[in-house]
Amino acid sequence: xxxxxxxxxxxxxxxxxxDACAERQRQLERSLRVSRRLLRVWEPAETPALEPTxxxxxxxxxxxxxxxxxxxxxxxxxxxxxxxxxxxxxRKGLSKAGGRDEAPSRKSRSIVSPAxxxxxxxxxxxxxxxxxxxxxxxxxxRQTTVPAKGLPELRLLSVGxxxxxxxxxxxxxxxxxxxxxQMAPSAAPQAPEAFTLKQKGILLRLPMAFxxxxxxxxxxxxxxxxxxxGDSMDATTTAKTQxxxxxxxxxxxxxxxxxxxxxxxxxxxxxxxxxxxxxxxxLTADPVDWMQEYHCLLTLEGLQAIAGQCLxxxxxxxxxxxxxxxxxxxxxRLPSAPSSCGGGADSIWSPQLLLYSSTQELQTLASLRxxxxxxxxxxxxxxxxxxxxLPLVSTQEPLGPPWLALCRAVHSLLCEGDLKAARVTLxxx
Amino acid sequence: MNFHAPALWRLLFHVLxxxxxxxxxxxxxxxxxxxxxxxxxRSQGYPRPALVQLPEDGSQGSRELLLALSWLLARGPLLExxxxxxxxxxxxxxxxxxxxxxxxxxxxxPRVEADGxxxxxxxxxxxxxxxxxxxxxxxxxQEHCALLGKVHSYxxxxxxxxxxxxxxxxxxxxxxxxxxxxxxxxRLESENARLEAALEWRRRELVFWQWxxxxxxxxxxxxxxxxxxxxxxxxxxxxxxxxxxxLQALQEELQAVVETRRAAWEARVGGxxxxxxxxxxxxxxxxxxxxxxxxxxxERGGGLAQPHGxxxxxxxxxxxxxxxxxxxxxxxxxxxxxEACLEAALRQLQGQCRQELARLVGALPGFIWILPPGC
Numbered sequence: 001x002x003x004x005x006x007x008x009x010x011x012x013x014x015x016x017x018x019d020a021c022a023e024r025q026r027q028l029e030r031s032l033r034v035s036r037r038l039l040r041v042w043e044p045a046e047t048p049a050l051e052p053t054x055x056x057x058x059x060x061x062x063x064x065x066x067x068x069x070x071x072x073x074x075x076x077x078x079x080x081x082x083x084x085x086x087x088x089x090x091r092k093g094l095s096k097a098g099g100r101d102e103a104p105s106r107k108s109r110s111i112v113s114p115a116x117x118x119x120x121x122x123x124x125x126x127x128x129x130x131x132x133x134x135x136x137x138x139x140x141x142r143q144t145t146v147p148a149k150g151l152p153e154l155r156l157l158s159v160g161x162x163x164x165x166x167x168x169x170x171x172x173x174x175x176x177x178x179x180x181x182q183m184a185p186s187a188a189p190q191a192p193e194a195f196t197l198k199q200k201g202i203l204l205r206l207p208m209a210f211x212x213x214x215x216x217x218x219x220x221x222x223x224x225x226x227x228x229x230g231d232s233m234d235a236t237t238t239a240k241t242q243x244x245x246x247x248x249x250x251x252x253x254x255x256x257x258x259x260x261x262x263x264x265x266x267x268x269x270x271x272x273x274x275x276x277x278x279x280x281x282x283l284t285a286d287p288v289d290w291m292q293e294y295h296c297l298l299t300l301e302g303l304q305a306i307a308g309q310c311l312x313x314x315x316x317x318x319x320x321x322x323x324x325x326x327x328x329x330x331x332x333r334l335p336s337a338p339s340s341c342g343g344g345a346d347s348i349w350s351p352q353l354l355l356y357s358s359t360q361e362l363q364t365l366a367s368l369r370x371x372x373x374x375x376x377x378x379x380x381x382x383x384x385x386x387x388x389x390l391p392l393v394s395t396q397e398p399l400g401p402p403w404l405a406l407c408r409a410v411h412s413l414l415c416e417g418d419l420k421a422a423r424v425t426l427x428x429x
Numbered sequence: 430m431n432f433h434a435p436a437l438w439r440l441l442f443h444v445l446x447x448x449x450x451x452x453x454x455x456x457x458x459x460x461x462x463x464x465x466x467x468x469x470x471r472s473q474g475y476p477r478p479a480l481v482q483l484p485e486d487g488s489q490g491s492r493e494l495l496l497a498l499s500w501l502l503a504r505g506p507l508l509e510x511x512x513x514x515x516x517x518x519x520x521x522x523x524x525x526x527x528x529x530x531x532x533x534x535x536x537x538x539p540r541v542e543a544d545g546x547x548x549x550x551x552x553x554x555x556x557x558x559x560x561x562x563x564x565x566x567x568x569x570x571q572e573h574c575a576l577l578g579k580v581h582s583y584x585x586x587x588x589x590x591x592x593x594x595x596x597x598x599x600x601x602x603x604x605x606x607x608x609x610x611x612x613x614x615x616r617l618e619s620e621n622a623r624l625e626a627a628l629e630w631r632r633r634e635l636v637f638w639q640w641x642x643x644x645x646x647x648x649x650x651x652x653x654x655x656x657x658x659x660x661x662x663x664x665x666x667x668x669x670x671x672x673x674x675x676l677q678a679l680q681e682e683l684q685a686v687v688e689t690r691r692a693a694w695e696a697r698v699g700g701x702x703x704x705x706x707x708x709x710x711x712x713x714x715x716x717x718x719x720x721x722x723x724x725x726x727x728e729r730g731g732g733l734a735q736p737h738g739x740x741x742x743x744x745x746x747x748x749x750x751x752x753x754x755x756x757x758x759x760x761x762x763x764x765x766x767x768e769a770c771l772e773a774a775l776r777q778l779q780g781q782c783r784q785e786l787a788r789l790v791g792a793l794p795g796f797i798w799i800l801p802p803g804c
Contacts, residue, residue: 001546001547001548001549002546002547002548002549002552003546004545004546007545007546007547010547010552011547011552011555014552014555014556014559015555017559018555018558018559018562021559021562021563021566022562024566025562025565025566025569028566028569028570028573029569031573031598032569032572032573032576034598034602035573035576035577035580035598036576037605038576038580038598038601038602038605039576039579039580042605197579197580197583197584197601198579198583201580201583201584201587201596201601202583202584202585202586202587203587204584204587204596204601204604205587205589206587206588206589206596206600206603206604207604207610209614210603210610210613210614210617211589213614213617213618213621214519214590214617215590216621217517217519217617217620217621217624220621220624220625220628221624223624223628224509224512224624224627224628225509235635236631236634236635236638239635239638239639239642240502240503240638241503242642243499243500243503243638243641243642243645244500244503244504246642246645247476247477247496247500247645248476257471257472257473257474258471258472258473258474259472259473259474260474261669262668265668265669265672267727267728268672268676268727269668269671269672269675270726270727271724271727272672272675272676272679273770273774274723274726274727275679275723276679276774276777277770277773277774278723279679279682279683279686280773280777283686290697290698291708291712293694294694294709294712295712295715295716296690297687297690297691297694298712298713298716299716299719299720300683300686300687300690301687301691302716302717302720303683303720304680304683304684304687306720306723306724307676307679307680307683308680310676311673311676311677311680314669314672314673314676315673317669318669318673321669350513350516351518351520351522351738351739351740351741352738352740352741352753352754352755353592353593353740353741353743353753353754353755354523354525354740354741354742354743354754354755354756354757354760355743355744355745355754355755355756355757356742356743356744356745356757357744357745357746357757358578358746359574359575359578359579361757361758361761362574362577362578362742362744362757363570363571363574363575364761365523365525365757365760365761365764366523366570366571366573366574367567367570367571368761368764368765368768369523369524369525369526369527369764370563370566370567370570371567371764371768372527372764372767372768372771373527374563375768375771375772375775376527376771378775379771379774379775379778381556382775382778382779382782383671383675383778384671386778386781386782387671387674389549390782390785390786390789393786393789394789405549406549407786407789407790409549409550409552409553410549410786411782411783411786412553413549413552413553413556414779414782414783414786415779415782415783415786416779
């Protein structure tokens with residue numbers, strides 16, 4: 001059994017690490033749930049019964065808060081309605097489905113719709129609605145509220161929608177080239193045509209209100225991030241500096257505060273690992289001539305000097321902490337915002353873009369990032385365990401079986417960390 | 430005049446602590462909030478001792494609290510930072526570094542503080558659990574990336590913003606779920622209102638600072654010396670000690686290596702003439718430059734060669750990679766070199782442990798240290 005203090009500290013460290021891991025997992029699970037749901041068949045939105053065409057149409061466009069359609073929209077709707085009505089009439093006299101061309105002739109689209117059986121129309125009616133929305137991208141949702149009064153067939157068909165959707169089966173064949181919507185009804189399988197991102201995702205359009213708000217948002221962030229240098233800005237900066245100086249005056253406060261000490265200790269830790277890395281490089285290098293050898297020697301001497309400087313600085317910090325009682329108070333600490341991350345001189349507060357070209361690349365990036373985090377944690381834990389456990393091995397007197405067990409356990413904890421434990425083969429999801 | 434103190438304490442608390450999780454139950458009582466505010470300001474170096482002496486019940490001190498708030502505002506981009514923290518995220522974001530994650534710990538879970546001793550096997554078990562957890566994390570992350578990739582490629586061409594090209598999960602969600610979409614829109618609109626208010630503040634800030642100047646002048650001069658409460662060393666001090674120990678060890682290793690090599694070198698070139706002095710100086714200069722560059726990697730404000738912060742993912746099939754933005758290949762390169770460094774560091778530490786253990790066991794008569802295979 002380990003002594004109490006040691007146990008407490010090590011337990012705290014390991015539990016912290018486990019909590020952090022669990023938190024990450026929780027967040028990932030949340031995102032996974034959302035993404036999985038998106039890629040399944042979209043359920044018809046819970047809309048009030050008034051909506052004449054529930055189904056794929058309404059899922060694609062978020063309805064903005066109630067607003068009256070403009071006269072132009074009403075007019076277009078009317079045209080659409082008339083076209084569809086005509087199509088119904090024409091179809092009655094035709095036996096062939098419309099052609100494959102992409103001409104935005106609503107007629108050819110809608111020709112398909114009423115002629116087919118109840119299983120296919122959900123797609124077709126969806127197509128009619130969507131086609132209209134395609135040709136008029138700036139219009140938000142108004143097409144979806146196709147007034148039902150002139151289209152008894154469509155309404156019937158959309159009722160059929162609901163029952164078919166309940167089966168939720170995927171269409172058997174993904175259409176080649178999603179823009180090419182036209183398919184002979186006979187070619188369409190009996191399965192209902194529910195909305196999936198895979199097949200119809202390309203047709204989605206963001207609603208107008210959202211787009212406006214989003215572009216305004218990025219414009220405002222850009223304004224906020226820009227460092228304007230006008231007279232007024234200079235005056236403000238001067239006023240602020242003066243204020244800070246006045247606040248500070250009269251108090252011989254240490255130039256160091258706890259947050260700065262912490263930041264500097266972090267920098268020195270980074271320094272130590274970089275120095276050590278460089279030392280390793282120099283020691284494994286194979287000089288071919290005396291000049292390289294001399295270079296190597298000078299580098300090592302230089303590293304030694306820098307290490308000495310860092311150590312000296314650290315001792316200064318330690319003294320400052322002791323003297324000025326710079327450590328945080330027992331009540332606990334509010335974690336401060338990270339100062340190193342989040343940009344340097346030109347901080348851009350809205351996110352920048354990260355371009356990736358394939359899923360494989362994205363997965364590599366994400367897993368590398370996690371791996372770096374994991375290694376960081378492993379190194380930290382290794383140091384902590386070393387500091388706590390190695391002294392135990394050396395100071396424990398009884399050399400019986402318990403001590404041997406301790407040695408074995410310490411060895412497994414400290415030396416057998418499987419570096420490859422987390423390398424994962426990329427599964428194809 | 431002092432009615433505002435409680436509100437100011439609350440405001441300072443929310444400003445100084447990162448956004449708490451969505452449970453209001455986690456908020457501490459007002460007195461505790463005040464104590465935490467004092468502690469946080471102190472640790473950031475707040476210069477005025479009057480703050481420390483304020484009563485925590487909110488009965489007085491509104492002027493001092495106002496000064497504290499202004500101090501925070503003056504020191505850095507406080508408004509922008511706060512706004513960025515609660516920003517509505519429209520894209521699928523992925524951080525390219527781990528700094529943020531490490532710096533902001535989640536809410537501390539309530540812990541049963543068992544002050545007893547544990548068996549080392551329990552530690553081994555916990556360690557195994559941790560490794561398993563990481564493996565799961567990586568697998569889940571892989572799946573998530575695959576799903577993201579699908580959503581991005583299935584919606585290519587949909588976005589009104591050409592530089593983005595496709596929808597993000599958030600955007601597709603708002604189309605799938607209109608109610609959620611309305612909420613998102615509301616949040617976006619209120620953020621826009623906040624941003625406009627921030628810009629308005631910027632335009633008129635000068636007046637505020639002129640006023641604060643007068644507030645500061647109106648303060649009575651501080652007479653007494655500040656009284657500091659005795660402190661109990663926290664984990665922060667531990668970190669310092671760890672680093673000190675590492676640096677010490679490093680310096681000793683370097684010293685040993687350098688001594689032998691320098692001696693060997695001197696022995697070799699002892700007989701060389703002054704002719705090679707020039708080359709010697711050239712080497713010295715080259716090394717000096719290299720080491721200065723190395724130092725810049727950890728100095729304050731230097732060497733931000735690593736990309737930082739969250740980035741919005743944009744899928745862009747090869748060939749259309751024209752626009753602005755970080756390329757995944759670059760990030761991967763940087764991460765790989767980081768990975769290599771860290772692996773080397775870990776191996777080195779493990780080797781150190783192995784040596785130390787072997788030494789400790791080997792020093793005892795009658796024991797043979799047999800390493801398990803693969804070690």
